Amino acid sequence: MSKDIRIRKGLDLKLKGEAGHKLVTAPRSSVYAVKPPDFHAVVPKLILKEGAAVKAGEIIFYSKYDEAVKFAAPVSGTISEIVRGAKRRVMEVRIQADASDTFYEHGSMDPLQADPTAVRTRLLESGCWPFIIQRPYDIVAGPEDTPKAIFISAYTSAPLAGDVDFILKDRKEAFQAGVNALSRLTEGKVHLCIGKKSNLSDIKNVEVHKVKGPHPAGNVGVQIHKLDPINFGEKVWAVGAEDVATIGNLFLTGKFDAVRTVALAGTEVAEEKRHYYTTKIGAKVSDLVGEVNTQETRIISGDVLTGDQINNDQYLNYYHNTVTLIPEGNEYAFLGWLPFTRNDVPSISGTSLSWLTGGKSKVNTNLNGEERALVVTGEMEEVMPMNIYPMQLIKACMAGDIESMENLGIYEVAPEDFALIDYVNTSKIEAQEIIRLGLDLMITEVG
Amino acid sequence: MNWVRAKLDQARKPFEPGEKYEKFAPAINAFDTFLFTPNHTTKKGAHIRDVVDLKRTMITVVLALIPALLFGMWNTGAQYLYQERGLASVMDVPFWDAFIEGAILVMPLIIVSYVVGLTIEFIFAIYRGHEVNEGYLVTGLLIPMIFPVDIPLWMLALSVAFAVLIGKEAFGGTGMNILNPALTARAFAFFAYPLYMSGNAIWVHEGSTDAISGETILGSLASGQYDGSVMGSAANSVAFAAPVEEASVLSNISFDDMFYGTIPGSVAETSALLVILGAIILIATKVGSWRIILGGIIGGLAMGAIFNFFGNLGNDFITNLVESGAITLDQVYNDAGAVAGLGLSGWDATLMELGTNQLINFPFWQHMVVGSILFGVVFMATDPVSAAQTFKGKWIYGILIGFFGIMIRIFNPAYPEGIMLAILLMNVFAPTIDHYVVQANVGKRKKRLKKAQAQLQTA
Numbered sequence: 046m047s048k049d050i051r052i053r054k055g056l057d058l059k060l061k062g063e064a065g066h067k068l069v070t071a072p073r074s075s076v077y078a079v080k081p082p083d084f085h086a087v088v089p090k091l092i093l094k095e096g097a098a099v100k101a102g103e104i105i106f107y108s109k110y111d112e113a114v115k116f117a118a119p120v121s122g123t124i125s126e127i128v129r130g131a132k133r134r135v136m137e138v139r140i141q142a143d144a145s146d147t148f149y150e151h152g153s154m155d156p157l158q159a160d161p162t163a164v165r166t167r168l169l170e171s172g173c174w175p176f177i178i179q180r181p182y183d184i185v186a187g188p189e190d191t192p193k194a195i196f197i198s199a200y201t202s203a204p205l206a207g208d209v210d211f212i213l214k215d216r217k218e219a220f221q222a223g224v225n226a227l228s229r230l231t232e233g234k235v236h237l238c239i240g241k242k243s244n245l246s247d248i249k250n251v252e253v254h255k256v257k258g259p260h261p262a263g264n265v266g267v268q269i270h271k272l273d274p275i276n277f278g279e280k281v282w283a284v285g286a287e288d289v290a291t292i293g294n295l296f297l298t299g300k301f302d303a304v305r306t307v308a309l310a311g312t313e314v315a316e317e318k319r320h321y322y323t324t325k326i327g328a329k330v331s332d333l334v335g336e337v338n339t340q341e342t343r344i345i346s347g348d349v350l351t352g353d354q355i356n357n358d359q360y361l362n363y364y365h366n367t368v369t370l371i372p373e374g375n376e377y378a379f380l381g382w383l384p385f386t387r388n389d390v391p392s393i394s395g396t397s398l399s400w401l402t403g404g405k406s407k408v409n410t411n412l413n414g415e416e417r418a419l420v421v422t423g424e425m426e427e428v429m430p431m432n433i434y435p436m437q438l439i440k441a442c443m444a445g446d447i448e449s450m451e452n453l454g455i456y457e458v459a460p461e462d463f464a465l466i467d468y469v470n471t472s473k474i475e476a477q478e479i480i481r482l483g484l485d486l487m488i489t490e491v492g
Numbered sequence: 493m494n495w496v497r498a499k500l501d502q503a504r505k506p507f508e509p510g511e512k513y514e515k516f517a518p519a520i521n522a523f524d525t526f527l528f529t530p531n532h533t534t535k536k537g538a539h540i541r542d543v544v545d546l547k548r549t550m551i552t553v554v555l556a557l558i559p560a561l562l563f564g565m566w567n568t569g570a571q572y573l574y575q576e577r578g579l580a581s582v583m584d585v586p587f588w589d590a591f592i593e594g595a596i597l598v599m600p601l602i603i604v605s606y607v608v609g610l611t612i613e614f615i616f617a618i619y620r621g622h623e624v625n626e627g628y629l630v631t632g633l634l635i636p637m638i639f640p641v642d643i644p645l646w647m648l649a650l651s652v653a654f655a656v657l658i659g660k661e662a663f664g665g666t667g668m669n670i671l672n673p674a675l676t677a678r679a680f681a682f683f684a685y686p687l688y689m690s691g692n693a694i695w696v697h698e699g700s701t702d703a704i705s706g707e708t709i710l711g712s713l714a715s716g717q718y719d720g721s722v723m724g725s726a727a728n729s730v731a732f733a734a735p736v737e738e739a740s741v742l743s744n745i746s747f748d749d750m751f752y753g754t755i756p757g758s759v760a761e762t763s764a765l766l767v768i769l770g771a772i773i774l775i776a777t778k779v780g781s782w783r784i785i786l787g788g789i790i791g792g793l794a795m796g797a798i799f800n801f802f803g804n805l806g807n808d809f810i811t812n813l814v815e816s817g818a819i820t821l822d823q824v825y826n827d828a829g830a831v832a833g834l835g836l837s838g839w840d841a842t843l844m845e846l847g848t849n850q851l852i853n854f855p856f857w858q859h860m861v862v863g864s865i866l867f868g869v870v871f872m873a874t875d876p877v878s879a880a881q882t883f884k885g886k887w888i889y890g891i892l893i894g895f896f897g898i899m900i901r902i903f904n905p906a907y908p909e910g911i912m913l914a915i916l917l918m919n920v921f922a923p924t925i926d927h928y929v930v931q932a933n934v935g936k937r938k939k940r941l942k943k944a945q946a947q948l949q950t951a
Contacts, residue, residue: 058540276941343539350538371540374533379493381529382547384555384777390543395777396552397543412532414545415525417625418667421549422881423781434930436881452934467538471549472667475537 052258052430058204064308071322074332078360102149102301113188117172119303119326121147148300156226176288181456192282194233199286202263206348207308207366216290223293313370345369350464374411421471428465442483518617522624550626556773564760569594572697601636625666634674637760640694651677695756750861761864771870780874787890788869795898796856806847868911878919
C-alpha cells in the first residue's frame with residue numbers, strides 16, 4: 046500500500062524570477078562538455094583522445110576504480126579539447142558538436158521481458174548508469190550492487206527549480222519504460238514520489254507516493270527517510286525524473302539521447318526568456334543565457350540552494366535541470382544588522398518582517414553577515430524534516446568522529462539535504478560542504 | 493553614505509593583508525562591520541542567505557532588554573529618592589528626578605562593563621586572529637542589570653574580567669563557553685564580595701535598614717518578616733494572620749508593585765511586566781527559545797505548588813493545634829519554649845516548621861513576580877550557548893531551572909534568590925541532557941538497524 050508523505054518542517058522560499066511554463070527548443074550549442082567533477086568520487090580514464098570523432102551515446106571515459114561505469118558523449122562531433130586542472134585532473138571533455146546528432150545504436154529492448162543482467166549491462170554499456178545515484182554517500186551507484194529500493198522524485202520543491210511535471214508532460218511513455226528498466230535492478234520496490242496534481246500518478250511497476258509540504262519535501266533524501274530509511278550496510282538508489290525518461294528512451298529506441306529540459310530562471314533573466322528549454326546535457330551555458338556580466342550577475346547551474354557557480358564559457362552540470370541567474374550582492378548595507386530592516390530578504394527569523402510583507406522576493410548572493418561561531422540553536426532543526434539532529438551531525442563531521450557520524454545518521458543524508466541549513470543559519474557556516482567532506486571521509490574510512 | 497564608506501575604506505588600508513597593522517585587522521573590522529554589513533558574497537553552498545546574522549540576533553536581545561533597563565534606571569532612582577525624601581510612596585517621586593538619578597547611578601556600571609569586557613574581547617580577537625564576536629553586546633548589558641546598584645565599580649570590573657577570561661575565553665571564546673558569562677560574573681561577585689552582593693541593605697542606593705529598608709521581598713520572607721499582606725490564598729490565612737515580631741517595612745507592597753516592579757532589587761530584574769515584554773520580543777523574533785521560557789515558568793510554578801501543598805498541611809496542623817486550645821497562635825510564632833513544650837516529634841515537628849515557613853507558604857504564582865526568576869528564565873536561561881540545544885532538551889532544561897530555582901529559593905534562607913544558582917547548575921547539566929536526548933535518537937536508529945538485519949536474515 047502506498048504511503049503518502051507530509052512534512053511540516055522546512056521552508057518555501059518565494060523568489061521572483063520563476064520560469065514560465067513554455068517549452069522552447071534551445072539553439073544547438075557548438076560545444077558541449079562532460080565534466081568528470083560532476084560525478085563525485087569518480088576518477089576518469091579517458092578512452093578517446095583529442096581530435097577523435099564521437100557519436101552521441103559513445104563512451105568517452107570510464108571510472109578508474111570501477112571500469113564498468115562508463116560515461117557517454119551527449120552529442121556527436123569531435124573531441125575538441127580535454128581541459129585539465131591541478132595535478133592533471135580532467136576537468137572537462139569538450140566536444141565540438143556536429144550540426145545534428147549521429148547516435149551510437151544499441152538496439153531496442155523490452156526491460157520487462159529481458160534478463161535483469163541484460164538490463165543492467167545495457168545501462169552500463171550505454172553510459173546511462175551514471176544517472177543512478179547511490180545513497181549513502183551521494184555517488185554514482187556501484188554496478189555490482191543491488192539496492193534495497195530505488196527512488197524517483199518527481200516533485201519539485203526547491204526555489205525556482207525546474208518543474209518535473211512540466212518537463213515530463215510529453216515523455217510519459219519513455220518515463221514508464223525507464224521505470225520498467227529500473228524495476229529490474231532491485232528486488233525491493235521502486236518508489237515514485239509525486240506532487241498532489243501530478244500526471245504521473247498512473248505509472249505502473251512503482252509504488253506511487255504523494256508528497257506534500259515545504260522544501261525540502263522534494264528532496265529524494267527526505268522521501269527515502271520517510272519511506273524506507275537507510276541503515277548501515279544498506280544501499281538505496283535514486284534517479285532524477287528526467288533521467289528515468291532518458292533511460293526509458295534508451296530501451297525504446299536503442300539510443301542514448303541526452304535530452305535535458307532546462308528551466309531558465311532568476312530575476313536577471315529577461316522575462317521573455319524565462320522559459321523551459323530543450324537542450325542536451327553539457328550544453329554551453331552562454332548559448333542558453335547569452336553573454337552575462339559575471340561581476341554583476343551570478344550564473345548558477347542548478348537551483349539557488351544547491352547549484353554550482355559557473356562562468357559564461359562553462360557548461361551545464363550533468364544532473365541539473367535549472368539555470369538560475371541572480372544578482373551578485375557585493376554591496377555594503379549601512380547598519381544592515383538592524384532588526385526589522387532589509388525585510389525584502391525572506392527570513393525564517395522574526396528579526397525580519399519578510400513574513401509580513403509576503404510576496405516574492407528578489408534575492409542576491411550577499412552573505413548578509415559574516416561567518417561566526419555556532420551560537421544560535423534550534424534554527425537548523427526548524428528546516429530539517431528528517432529525524433536527525435543536524436547541528437550534532439555537522440559537529441561530528443567537523444570533528445571527523447566517524448562513530449558519531451554513523452550514529453547520527455550520516456548514511457541517510459546528502460549535502461542537498463543541508464542546503465536550507467546553509468540558508469537559515471545565523472553563523473553562516475557551510476553545512477553542505479561540511480556534510481560532503483563528512484561523506485568523503487566515510488567513503489575512505491568505511492567504504 | 494558613500495562618503496562614510498570611502499572614509500572607512502581609506503582608514504582600513506593600513507590594516508589590509510600585508511600592510512603595517514594587518515594584525516589589528518579584527519579591531520577595524522569590528523567598527524567597519526558595525527557601520528556596514530560587509531559586501532561578502534557566498535562562495536560555496538547555498539548561493540543565497542537569510543538576512544539574519546549574529547549581530548542582528550544579539551542586537552535583538554539588547555532591544556528586548558532595553559525596556560527592563562530603562563525601567564530599572566527609573567526604579568533605581570525612585571527607590572533611592574523615595575527613601576531619601578521620606579515620601580509616602582515610590583510613585584510620589586517625580587518621574588524625571590527618578591530617571592535621571594537612576595541613569596546617573598546605572599550608566600557607570602554599564603560603561604565599566606562594556607569597556608572592560610570589550611577590551612578583553614578585542615585583545616583575544618587580535619591575539620587569535622578571528623573576528624570580534626557579538627556575544628558580549630548582550631553579556632555586557634546583562635551584567636550591570638543583575639548587580640546591586642551600589643557595587644563598587646572595581647568589583648564589577650573584576651567580575652566582568654573573570655567572566656570573560658575564565659568563563660568564556662578559557663573555553664575557546666564565544667560559542668564554546670559552558671556557563672552563562674553574565675551569571676558567571678554575578679556568581680564570582682557573589683562569592684568574592686558577599687557583603688556587596690547579598691543582605692538587606694544593598695538593593696537600594698545608600699540603602700539603610702534604619703530608615704527605609706532596601707530589602708527585597710524574598711529577603712524579608714526568608715528572615716520571617718513578611719506579614720503576608722499580599723497573600724491571596726485563604727489556605728494560608730492562619731499562618732499569615734499571625735503577628736509578626738516587628739512590623740515589616742514592606743507591608744505596603746501590593747501584587748501590582750511586584751508585577752510592575754516598583755520594589756527594591758537588582759538594577760533591572762524587578763519589573764515582571766517589562767520582562768514579559770522582553771520575552772515577547774525574544775519569542776516573536778525567534779531569538780529566544782519559547783520552550784525554555786515556558787519550561788522555566790512551568791517548572792517554577794510546579795515546584796511552588798508542591799511547596800504550597802506541604803505548607804497547607806502545616807497550616808492545617810497549626811490550625812488544629814490552635815483550635816484544640818493546646819497552644820495560641822501567638823505562641824506558635826513567638827514562643828519557642830511553648831512550642832518545645834508540646835513535645836512534637838517527627839512528622840508533627842516538620843508540619844509545624846512547614847506551616848510557619850513563610851517562603852513555603854508564599855503562593856506559588858506570586859513566586860513568578862518577585863526576585864529574578866522571570867528575568868533569569870527569559871534572559872539568562874535562553875542563552876543558546878550554555879543552554880540545552882535540542883528541542884526536547886530545552887524543555888527539560890527549562891523545567892528543571894524553574895524547579896531548582898524555586899527549590900533553592902525556599903530551602904536556602906541565606907540566599908533566597910536561587911535562580912542564578914539553578915541556571916548555572918543546569919548550564920553544567922545541559923550537555924548531559926542533550927546527550928541523553930541525542931542518544932535516544934541514536935538508539936532508535938540502532939533499533940531500526942537491528943530490525944532490518946533480522947528481516948534480512950529471515951529472508
